[in-house]
Amino acid sequence: MKCEIIAIGSEVVAGDIINTNAADIANFLKNYGVQTIRHTAVLDDKSTIVKAINEAFGRAELVITTGGLGPTYDDISKESVAEVFGLPMEKDEESLKKIEDFFKKLGRKMTDNNIKQAYFPMGSTIIKNNNGTAPGCITEKNGKTVIMLPGPPIEALPMLNSVTMKDFLTKNQTEVIYENTLRVMGIGEAILEIMLSEYMKEGQNPLLAPYAKTGEVHLKITARASSYDEAKEIADELKVKIYSIIGDNIYAENKDGLEKTAVRLLGEKEFKISTAEFFTGGLLASSINSAPNSKNVYSYGIVGWAEEVANAEAAANIANDVKKTAKTDVGISIIGSGENGFEKLIYVGLSINNKTFTKEFNFLGNIDKIKDLAVKNALLFLIEHLKK
Numbered sequence: 001m002k003c004e005i006i007a008i009g010s011e012v013v014a015g016d017i018i019n020t021n022a023a024d025i026a027n028f029l030k031n032y033g034v035q036t037i038r039h040t041a042v043l044d045d046k047s048t049i050v051k052a053i054n055e056a057f058g059r060a061e062l063v064i065t066t067g068g069l070g071p072t073y074d075d076i077s078k079e080s081v082a083e084v085f086g087l088p089m090e091k092d093e094e095s096l097k098k099i100e101d102f103f104k105k106l107g108r109k110m111t112d113n114n115i116k117q118a119y120f121p122m123g124s125t126i127i128k129n130n131n132g133t134a135p136g137c138i139t140e141k142n143g144k145t146v147i148m149l150p151g152p153p154i155e156a157l158p159m160l161n162s163v164t165m166k167d168f169l170t171k172n173q174t175e176v177i178y179e180n181t182l183r184v185m186g187i188g189e190a191i192l193e194i195m196l197s198e199y200m201k202e203g204q205n206p207l208l209a210p211y212a213k214t215g216e217v218h219l220k221i222t223a224r225a226s227s228y229d230e231a232k233e234i235a236d237e238l239k240v241k242i243y244s245i246i247g248d249n250i251y252a253e254n255k256d257g258l259e260k261t262a263v264r265l266l267g268e269k270e271f272k273i274s275t276a277e278f279f280t281g282g283l284l285a286s287s288i289n290s291a292p293n294s295k296n297v298y299s300y301g302i303v304g305w306a307e308e309v310a311n312a313e314a315a316a317n318i319a320n321d322v323k324k325t326a327k328t329d330v331g332i333s334i335i336g337s338g339e340n341g342f343e344k345l346i347y348v349g350l351s352i353n354n355k356t357f358t359k360e361f362n363f364l365g366n367i368d369k370i371k372d373l374a375v376k377n378a379l380l381f382l383i384e385h386l387k388k
Helices: 021-030 046-057 077-085 093-106 112-118 153-160 163-171 189-195 228-249 258-268 283-289 312-326 367-387
Strands: 002-008 035-042 062-066 089-091 119-121 125-127 136-141 144-149 176-184 207-213 216-225 250-253 273-278 298-303 330-337 343-352 355-364
Touching: 002 021, 002 046, 021 035, 021 062, 021 153, 035 046, 046 062, 046 077, 077 089, 077 119, 077 136, 077 144, 093 112, 112 119, 119 136, 125 163, 136 163, 144 153, 144 163, 176 228, 189 207, 189 216, 189 228, 216 228, 228 250, 250 258, 258 283, 258 367, 273 283, 273 312, 283 298, 283 367, 298 312, 312 330, 312 343, 312 355, 330 367, 343 367, 355 367
Parallel strands: 002 035, 002 062, 062 144, 273 298, 273 330
Antiparallel strands: 089 119, 125 136, 136 144, 176 216, 176 250, 207 216, 330 343, 343 355
């Protein structure tokens, strides 16, 4: 099943509210084999909403809307959906009673315009809202479905896990989606596309898509099949082919970022690590300590500035010194020199297994980007040696 998500609200279109719902809903739908193909935001205008839904139905069987379910004049999502399907609005007494009870519990008088929230397109299945006054609903006709949810995430997201929502999605599930992300460093997005062009074609199953990040590229494999095991098998076949081409540049899979991977490998070897940073201002230490179980491997760190001695020899000496001072199994250092804020020579020193290694990097960009790249490449350098 294909789905489009439409955020209804002039405040969303204007940028006053960031639409986080779309990402959360799209990720949730994957669990039921639903492929989200588009996110849209539209004004609180009936003709605009009706047009957006009709256009979405030209591409997808399911539309999920967020927002426009409140009591005010510009909350017109349900009326718009009723127009799309040619249905009258009808009052749901159970929903009205729940709204009335909500105000009674608060000790507040319910204004008449709140009654509007108890009206739905005829025949809709109501989705209860346990965190607000605006229920959602599922409206179906002629093989097309609109699911309407409130705008506030604190209300909309719990409703995704409602029995009503899950029953609908389970009943209509026809396939399973399996995803795996390969994390790559050392090869840019453009070169990766050339190397893996055979597998990067629109409409393929599995689908391989590159996502450029600072200093790295994520290769996302998405497979679709009638069962989880079949989908995973399809994805794994492609993964093996990718490893045969760029395996040395893949440092982790899925959510295992550089920090988590480094900490995991240190833990497996029962190594303790200490850090010395003379450019990145403690970002390396902070990065390592952001990973689960970092307290079991991280021991000691120093931060300073030593641009006047920034070279490979200095990086090696500092890595050795911090390792000896902290009495750890591994010492790693980062020092930098060059034009502040545009071009930097970065030196990473690594002391491990009674051996010292260094690596030089030349990064371009603003100071924050260069620091980020320095930390990521230092972690990758560490990972490469921990794997040997």
